Amino acid sequence: MGNATKARSRNCYWFAFHLALHLLFGKEAFAQIRYSVPEEVKEGTVVGNVAKDLGLDITSLTDRRFRVVSGSKDAFFEVNPDNGALYVYKKIDREELCQGSGACLMELKILVENPLEMHHIVVEITDVNDHSPSFPKKEQKFDIGEQTLPGRRFQLHTARDPDAGINAIRTYTLTSNEHFEIDIRQSDEDKIPFLVLKKSLDREQKSKHSFVVTAVDGGKPPRSGTLNVSIIVLDTNDNRPIFTREVYEITIQENVPVGTTIFRMNATDPDEDTNGEIEYSLGNTLRQNVYEIFELDKITGEIIVKGVVDFEENDVYKLDVEASDKGAPPLTGECRVIIKIKDVNDNPPEIEITSLSNTVSEDSKPGTVISLLSVTDKDSGVNGKIIVSISSDGPFELKPSYKENIYSVVTKGLLDREQVSHYEMTIQATDCGEPPLSTFKTLSIQISDVNDNSPQFSQGLDRYTGQIRTLRSFTETDEAEHKLVILVKDNGNVSLSATATVIVKLVEPKEAFAASDVKSAAKVDDEDNVTFYLMITLGSVSVLFLISIIVLIAMQCSKSTDYTSKYLQETNYDGTLCHSIQYRSGDKRYMLVGPRMSIGSTIVPGSHANTLVLPDRRRTSEEAGAELRYSIPEEMKEGTAVGNVAKDLGLDKSSLIDRRFRVVSGSKDAFFEVNPDNGALQ
Structure with missing residues (x-):
């Protein structure tokens, strides 16, 4: 053991020495060779001849100290300096070196000296089936x-x-x-x-x-x-709870009181004891609002109302009910309960009135649109059917539009401000429910004046009183007959006038009173006939002084009521609350509703409309309807353009602001607006 340690230390010293020499005088020779060897092979198994593959001289390997200098902590490979072969030095277990199904690679460095060279070797350890599958428990x-x-x-x-x-x-x-x-x-x-x-x-x-x-x-x-x-x-609990039906359908009225039991579930289980005891529960896949409106008694199976039932919010609810016994393991049965909500007449109609002005000109022709109104009812069926009526003694009526529940208030006769200058109309919307519910709204209309009456003569013909007086006494040299032409005119914006011719005859003092002839003419478009009766008494005592004059015994005036001025005011006369046009272009129908257009206004052809010219401002407005349809996804950002309404209706964008282009009806929450600068709906 001690000798091996000393030998290893000497090798490390020599390696450090040669590495330093290599850094000073040598150069690194780089080459990479890849070998493959299966795991679990015997020690001494040759992997490959490194010296031959690197082109090294086998006879000089010993002198050049040919060896493996790097690798894993355990030396699994060594080289033979006698023949240059790389062989397995220690038995290899792939599962210990590498985990997973990827390639298991080992990198080795081969060093030779004189000159100093280093070569990189990669050895892939391939798997062999040396392990059997095993379960965590037997x-x-x-x-x-x-x-x-x-x-x-x-x-x-x-x-x-x-x-x-x-x-x-x-x-x-x-x-x-x-x-x-x-x-x-x-x-x-x-x-x-x-x-x-x-x-x-x-x-x-x-x-x-x-x-x-x-x-x-x-x-x-x-x-x-x-x-x-x-x-x-x-062996226990071999029967699951069973409902009498798979689907139950029940109907309840909306606004049923909270706490009302509307249905009772009934499931049976033939098992005894705890295996036959049943508990009811609602499924976990229901919508949240179902749990807020209904609850289920887990013991009795009663479905109880716990929230407000509103037909307008939801007309049908689907409940998945489970019945579970207390067996081991518990068994369950399922059914579905469909609750249909019956509508009751609990919502009165709603009236929305769109008026651009509350003033109507008295010369508006029958059929002039005064106001637009729409009616809605949240109830359905018969409860949502609406009857609209107008209560007024004036010359107005309701005219239905081509679209359901949209009406126009129009004139049905001539207006005369001199007779009636103000009207109060009550609009009533009543549904057909039982009992019926009604909504009332009042529409106030002011009649504006136009200069449609000519002056009329009264008893006098003075400049202000209408009296005719003599400036001096009559003499014998004066003509026996005098012809007077009387001109009368008013102070209207367009002044109207009338003339009358009065013939005065002089009578001798002793002659009986004589009736003077009277002629009259009215210089207006439709002639006014005026007849005057004048009696003059002329007396002379000694020097023939005028004793007395009796003028203007009776005057009768009559004029045609069918008078129309040839003149027009320069500004829009009041009265027509909106200007409506119906027109078609190709297979499309459009509706344009807005303030009164100026004289000669034209809708340009080619912009989804026909040309329409209004030569007379007092022309009666026509009702029109059109329907454009756009589609957008929900959750769009504010300001997103839906479509260009002005372009699709063929409106002149430069006149939108002057014509008060705007959205006048919709839901209570204003989700949409129009841009009067470019006509876009956003």
């Missing part, structure tokens, strides 16, 4: 009820084999029997065996089953390991 026991259904799986102990590759475990086998078979599941590098019941057990025929599970590797010859398996057949 025996495994199972307790299985005699009524366990075929197909039930039981996991067995997994065998281990240190060998890798083809020498690892390849399969499991089971001794022949009529009740069980083996199934193997691959998991990464392991194979996990399962015992599968293929035929029902009967304790009265056989209370215990024994067989052997064998793990076999892939070596040649193959090696194996065994596991003894014992099956104890349980």
Whole structure:
């Protein structure tokens, strides 16, 4: 032992000395050669001739101190300086050096001196089938009820084999029997065996089953390991709870009081004692809201309402119910309960009114759209059917749209501000439930004035009072008949006027009173006929002074009511609350609703619309409808563009702000808005 230590020390000194010389005067000669040798070979087995493979002179190996200078702590390899062969110095066990199925490599360094050279050698240790599979335990026991259904799986102990590759475990086998078979599941590098019941057990025929599970590797010859398996057949609790039906369907009304028992489960188990005692439970795969609304009594099986039942939130619930006995092992039975919710009329209709103004011009024609309204009801069926009516003595009516539950308030007759200047309309929406629920909303309409009445003569014809007076006394030299033309005009923005011709005849003092002829004419688009009756008494005492004049005995005026001014105000007259257009382009139909367009406004062809020109501002607005449909996924970021509404409707983007382009209806929470700068819905 001491001599070996001294020899090893001398070798280390010599190696350090030669290495220093190599660093000073020599150069490293690099070469890498790879060999392969199986594990467990005998000591002295030649791996390969290193000197020959490196091209070294075999006769000089001893003088050049040809040797292995590096490797593992245990010297598994050495070289023969006489012939240059690399051989196994110590028995190799691959499983101790390397774990796993990867390549097991050992790196060696071969050193020769004069000149100093170092060569790298790689030796691969290949696996041999030198280990047998083994189980962690020699025996495994199972307790299985005699009524366990075929197909039930039981996991067995997994065998281990240190060998890798083809020498690892390849399969499991089971001794022949009529009740069980083996199934193997691959998991990464392991194979996990399962015992599968293929035929029902009967304790009265056989209370215990024994067989052997064998793990076999892939070596040649193959090696194996065994596991003894014992099956104890349980005679108790051989019946599982059974429901009378697999699926139950029940119907309850929404808003049923909390604490109400709506159904009672009934499962039976013919076993006695604890094996026949049943407990009920809800399945684990139900939605969370089911547990918040319903609960199940585990003893009685009663389904009890514990939360608010609302048809509008969910109209059907599905409950998976399990019935388990207290046997060993416990057996379970399953069924499904479908709870249908019956709607009750608990939601009144909702009215949403869209008005751009509350003022309507009195010259609006019948059919002018005053306001748009939509009605909704959260209830379904008959309870969600809505009847809409309007209560007003004015000339207004409801007109249904092409889309259900959308209406327009339109004029049904002529308006006259001079007769009625303000209207209050009550809109009523009533559903068809029992009892019916109603919602009311009031719409206030102000009638704006237009200059649609011409001046009328009264009894006098003075500039302000309408009286005609003489400026001096009549003389004999004055003409016997005087023709007066009277002009009357108002102070309207577009002034209207009327004229009347009065003929005054002079009568001698002693003559009887004579009626003067009166002619009238109205210079307006539709003629106004004015008739005057004038009686004048002229008396003269001595120097023929005018004694008295009686003027204007009676005046009757009549005019046509069908008058339309040829003039238009320069600004939008009040009255038409919205401007609606129906039009088609190709096979598409569009609806445009907005403030009144200016005179001569045009929807350009080619932008999904037909050209529409409005030559008269007092033209009656037409109701229109259109429906665009977009689709977006949920959870989109705020500001994400859904589509360009202005482009799809053919609107001029430069006029969107002036036309008050906006979203006017939708849900209570404003999920969408439009950008008046570019027309995008976002």
